Amino acid sequence: MKRSLKRSLSLVFIAGAVLGGFFGGKMFGKQMRQAHGRVLAWNDSHAFDSALDDSNAEVPPAELFRSVLDKVQHDYVGSAASVSDARLSNGALSRMFASLNDPRTTYLDPTLYQAREEALKGSFYGIGAALAIVVTHKEDVDFRYLTVQAVMPGSPAEKAGLQPGDHLTELNGHWIIAYSVLADYDRALQKTRAEAQHHPADPSRQANHVVTNIRQGLTVSKALPLLLTGKGKPLQLTVERNGQAAPFHIRLTTGLTRVNPVTYQVLDKRVGYLQVRQFNAQAASAVEKALDGLDTDLKGLIVDLRGNPGGVKADAKSGVDGYDCALTLLSHLTPGGTVGILEARPGRRSPVTLQAVERPVSLPLVVLIDAGTANLSELVAAGLHDRRRARLIGAHTFGDDVLPLFAGLKGNGGVEIDTAHLFTASGVDLNRGLRPDIPIDAHLSDTHSDPALKRALRALLY
Amino acid sequence: MAAYSSRKPFPFARWAVIPAVLLAVCASGMIGFTNGLLSPGVRTHELGPSAQSVGGEGPEVSGGTESGEAAVQGADPLDAYAMSLDLLQRRYYGARIDSHRARTLTYEAIRGMLGSLRDQFTSYLDPGEWQQMETMTEGDFGGVGAFMLQAGDKIKIDRPMPGGPADKAGVKPNDILVSIDGKAVRGRNVDDLFDLLQGAPNTVVRLGILRGKQTLVLPVTRAVIEPVIVQHWMEDNRAKIGHIVLTEFNRKSITQMNAAFADLERQGVRALVFDLRFNPGGLLDAAQDVASVFIPENSKPELHNNVVIIHHGDGEEEGLPLEPEQHKHGQLPLVVLVNGSSASASEIVTGAIRDYGVGTIIGERTFGKGKVQTLFEMSHGRDGGLRLTTSLYYPPKHYDINFEHDDDGNRIPGTGGIVPDIVVPESTQWKEDFEDKANDNQLQTALIFLRARLEKKSMAEATQLAQRYADTEKPARTALDIVPGKPHSTTR
Numbered sequence: 001m002k003r004s005l006k007r008s009l010s011l012v013f014i015a016g017a018v019l020g021g022f023f024g025g026k027m028f029g030k031q032m033r034q035a036h037g038r039v040l041a042w043n044d045s046h047a048f049d050s051a052l053d054d055s056n057a058e059v060p061p062a063e064l065f066r067s068v069l070d071k072v073q074h075d076y077v078g079s080a081a082s083v084s085d086a087r088l089s090n091g092a093l094s095r096m097f098a099s100l101n102d103p104r105t106t107y108l109d110p111t112l113y114q115a116r117e118e119a120l121k122g123s124f125y126g127i128g129a130a131l132a133i134v135v136t137h138k139e140d141v142d143f144r145y146l147t148v149q150a151v152m153p154g155s156p157a158e159k160a161g162l163q164p165g166d167h168l169t170e171l172n173g174h175w176i177i178a179y180s181v182l183a184d185y186d187r188a189l190q191k192t193r194a195e196a197q198h199h200p201a202d203p204s205r206q207a208n209h210v211v212t213n214i215r216q217g218l219t220v221s222k223a224l225p226l227l228l229t230g231k232g233k234p235l236q237l238t239v240e241r242n243g244q245a246a247p248f249h250i251r252l253t254t255g256l257t258r259v260n261p262v263t264y265q266v267l268d269k270r271v272g273y274l275q276v277r278q279f280n281a282q283a284a285s286a287v288e289k290a291l292d293g294l295d296t297d298l299k300g301l302i303v304d305l306r307g308n309p310g311g312v313k314a315d316a317k318s319g320v321d322g323y324d325c326a327l328t329l330l331s332h333l334t335p336g337g338t339v340g341i342l343e344a345r346p347g348r349r350s351p352v353t354l355q356a357v358e359r360p361v362s363l364p365l366v367v368l369i370d371a372g373t374a375n376l377s378e379l380v381a382a383g384l385h386d387r388r389r390a391r392l393i394g395a396h397t398f399g400d401d402v403l404p405l406f407a408g409l410k411g412n413g414g415v416e417i418d419t420a421h422l423f424t425a426s427g428v429d430l431n432r433g434l435r436p437d438i439p440i441d442a443h444l445s446d447t448h449s450d451p452a453l454k455r456a457l458r459a460l461l462y
Numbered sequence: 463m464a465a466y467s468s469r470k471p472f473p474f475a476r477w478a479v480i481p482a483v484l485l486a487v488c489a490s491g492m493i494g495f496t497n498g499l500l501s502p503g504v505r506t507h508e509l510g511p512s513a514q515s516v517g518g519e520g521p522e523v524s525g526g527t528e529s530g531e532a533a534v535q536g537a538d539p540l541d542a543y544a545m546s547l548d549l550l551q552r553r554y555y556g557a558r559i560d561s562h563r564a565r566t567l568t569y570e571a572i573r574g575m576l577g578s579l580r581d582q583f584t585s586y587l588d589p590g591e592w593q594q595m596e597t598m599t600e601g602d603f604g605g606v607g608a609f610m611l612q613a614g615d616k617i618k619i620d621r622p623m624p625g626g627p628a629d630k631a632g633v634k635p636n637d638i639l640v641s642i643d644g645k646a647v648r649g650r651n652v653d654d655l656f657d658l659l660q661g662a663p664n665t666v667v668r669l670g671i672l673r674g675k676q677t678l679v680l681p682v683t684r685a686v687i688e689p690v691i692v693q694h695w696m697e698d699n700r701a702k703i704g705h706i707v708l709t710e711f712n713r714k715s716i717t718q719m720n721a722a723f724a725d726l727e728r729q730g731v732r733a734l735v736f737d738l739r740f741n742p743g744g745l746l747d748a749a750q751d752v753a754s755v756f757i758p759e760n761s762k763p764e765l766h767n768n769v770v771i772i773h774h775g776d777g778e779e780e781g782l783p784l785e786p787e788q789h790k791h792g793q794l795p796l797v798v799l800v801n802g803s804s805a806s807a808s809e810i811v812t813g814a815i816r817d818y819g820v821g822t823i824i825g826e827r828t829f830g831k832g833k834v835q836t837l838f839e840m841s842h843g844r845d846g847g848l849r850l851t852t853s854l855y856y857p858p859k860h861y862d863i864n865f866e867h868d869d870d871g872n873r874i875p876g877t878g879g880i881v882p883d884i885v886v887p888e889s890t891q892w893k894e895d896f897e898d899k900a901n902d903n904q905l906q907t908a909l910i911f912l913r914a915r916l917e918k919k920s921m922a923e924a925t926q927l928a929q930r931y932a933d934t935e936k937p938a939r940t941a942l943d944i945v946p947g948k949p950h951s952t953t954r
């Protein structure tokens with residue numbers, strides 16, 4: 001008995017030792033692989049390993065990228081700082097997006113991404129305006145301008161007199177280069193020739209002028225951080241405005257402008273006044289709060305969308321999605337149905353159809369619009385107007401049909417991608433903008449009198 | 463009485479048990495080790511986020527690796543690239559991102575990634591450019607017959623070869639190159655631009671030029687350029703001072719140099735000016751051979767007979783040694799002439815001669831390129847290839863000659879390179895032609911120095927005489943003009 005127990009124990013012991021050896025070895029092997037992983041990984045990267053490569057198979061693009069990244073991280077010799085992941089990531093994405101040559105589809109580095117996110121939530125740093133790149137045609141040449149879309153109330157931009165539609169052409173004396181960074185010299189020369197007609201100058205100096213200005217110019221990606229981030233910095237801007245022959249300069253100091261997205265009050269005890277300055281999650285709940293259970297004894301409701309640059313499509317959890325907010329507003333004011341059209345790819349359109357809330361507002365409606373009414377605001381205004389639900393009072397809207405998709409890249413900044421174009425329910429492209437039923441010649445910064453608001457009250461009360 | 467059954471004797475001796483067990487444990491350990499080593503799943507990134515529609519979950523990253531090598535704060539370029547490409551493929555209005563488009567976008571991402579390194583020698587060549595580069599190195603090709611230099615942030619065309627294609631087309635010295643076949647050169651790697659200038663003989667390349675205030679486009683018809691690697695003269699026949707010019711380091715360099723040296727010896731040469739101005743570099747072994755011509759073995763034990771020290775990416779360093787059989791011509795008083803267009807292998811040789819104390823360096827600060835690039839082909843060239851800086855090199859005394867650059871990748875003037883023992887800025891009168899000796903103040907300074915040495919004057923005195931000569935020349939250029947250029951030898 002004793003002997004067989006001893007024997008069993010010995011066997012168990014031996015088995016344990018052998019298994020222990022196996023797993024110990026395995027762990028050690030894994031460690032070795034991790035330590036020298038880069039060598040093995042090189043062999044794994046199909047792009048570079050000619051021996052294993054099936055010469056006819058196409059290497060997937062992501063594998064190309066990964067192989068190059070690998071080489072840079074392990075074979076490149078340079079200063080340690082230059083090979084930081086953040087810089088490599090930034091460089092790769094900036095250029096990849098720039099190559100699309102689409103002014104509305106862009107990579108945002110971490111600084112710009114954060115500034116944009118905060119602006120979408122109502123905190124505008126920098127000059128306190130919403131900017132976009134707008135394309136116009138002049139003498140067979142495509143010009144792109146960095147343009148003011150909307151000016152936030154109380155912002156440095158407002159104080160300096162900037163208006164929606166203003167083109168920003170220079171910052172602190174440097175050209176703002178809004179065409180693709182990959183544009184070639186010939187295209188730049190074309191632009192200068194067209195511009196030179198404003199300035200009678202020796203034609204042979206034009207080219208030198210172009211070269212110098214491009215060299216010293218600021219690309220949009222360099223200009224935007226100066227315009228949209230930080231506070232307390234003095235800036236000088238050169239502005240071109242429709243209707244003014246010559247460009248002019250303005251000076252301002254950057255700051256933080258906070259925008260309350262929604263305010264509601266009752267005017268003259270009889271008319272509701274809902275001002276929506278931005279579309280985001282905060283605005284959506286504020287709109288619901290204001291309109292749920294709205295006093296049905298009111299004579300009417302004014303929805304003020306002046307100076308509202310619209311919003312973006314984004315992840316619901318981000319708090320910056322404006323699309324759902326716009327639909328929320330519409331669903332409270334209409335009895336449901338098709339309120340607009342989304343074109344996800346050229347020619348591929350689908351209706352935007354809503355189900356109204358249980359008790360939508362059925363009061364007479366007036367929507368106030370102006371040149372700073374853009375994008376989703378135009379969709380809302382059109383959605384209410386086309387169904388004869390509301391009259392539009394004010395000035396012609398901006399004309400921005402691009403719905404941007406806004407997404408973060410988890411520590412690598414984010415992107416803004418042109419994801420759809422906006423049309424009215426009757427199929428009119430919103431890049432034409434909307435005409436007011438009752439035009440009023442004034443804009444929002446006129447604080448002492450508000451002719452458009454007065455006209456709206458008159459329309460609802462009399 | 464029970465009978466004890468007899469057991470079979472244990473087949474192995476008792477003493478063998480323990481070693482047998484140990485053997486078994488070791489064997490299983492090795493099997494386990496191999497298993498762990500080969501098991502997959504380490505160091506893979508999962509590509510592409512799980513498809514999510516916006517409005518629901520945001521794009522997700524399945525990141526992190528088993529090895530725990532996860533980068534800082536999720537700033538993983540591969541994840542960022544993959545997420546972005548995925549979003550564009552699924553949600554972009556402007557264009558359908560098919561597989562071809564995804565590929566070209568990826569090339570751009572690669573270019574951007576390499577561009578962020580701010581290393582003017584590191585770049586990506588797309589399939590077309592890679593093809594062109596391969597044709598160039600393999601077959602007969604034509605060039606335009608002009609150097610390209612990086613002058614500040616401009617690309618200057620330097621010294622069009624008299625009678626060469628560029629010269630015939632009307633290209634003049636100091637013309638600024640603005641575009642090649644309509645494509646702007648700004649921001650591009652000079653090596654890549656050089657490859658674009660090459661092409662089949664009799665083909666035309668359109669050079670966009672800025673000359674003063676004028677812009678021109680000049681069509682240049684490429685032709686095969688015959689290289690002149692070495693030129694030599696008995697520069698001062700009375701003092702017997704010879705002058706050897708080496709234009710680049712290639713396979714012919716050492717034989718032509720030895721032939722030139724031998725010819726000068728036949729004429730009784732007593733001192734030598736070795737001219738490396740405008741020499742952009744070339745092969746490393748050519749540099750080893752040429753340096754060995756001037757440097758004897760074992761003259762400075764602390765330098766271990768190294769011509770150059772190569773520093774690899776993994777931190778390892780190796781010294782490349784002198785080739786003693788090349789040291790056939792004995793020791794002569796020696797001056798090495800250099801300028802801002804002396805780069806790479808030229809700097810290796812200059813640094814070695816200086817560190818071993820066998821010559822005096824005269825001229826202008828050299829270019830400052832102590833970097834070696836390796837070419838990596840991708841998918842057999844179907845996806846182009848990489849030009850990547852993979853090693854640094856140091857002169858024997860192990861100091862860094864690479865220039866510094868600012869955040870935009872622009873070279874900071876006055877950094878890097880080898881500073882001559884006697885600094886002589888190039889005279890504005892000199893036509894940058896080795897035949898134009900009267901106006902070549904750097905050459906004249908070298909001759910004055912060597913004459914003094916041959917007259918048995920001390921180093922200090924000879925240096926003083928030479929420096930005084932150099933200083934009395936009219937100021938050559940302002941500080942801003944002395945910008946080291948990146949030369950390119952057309953002579954291939």
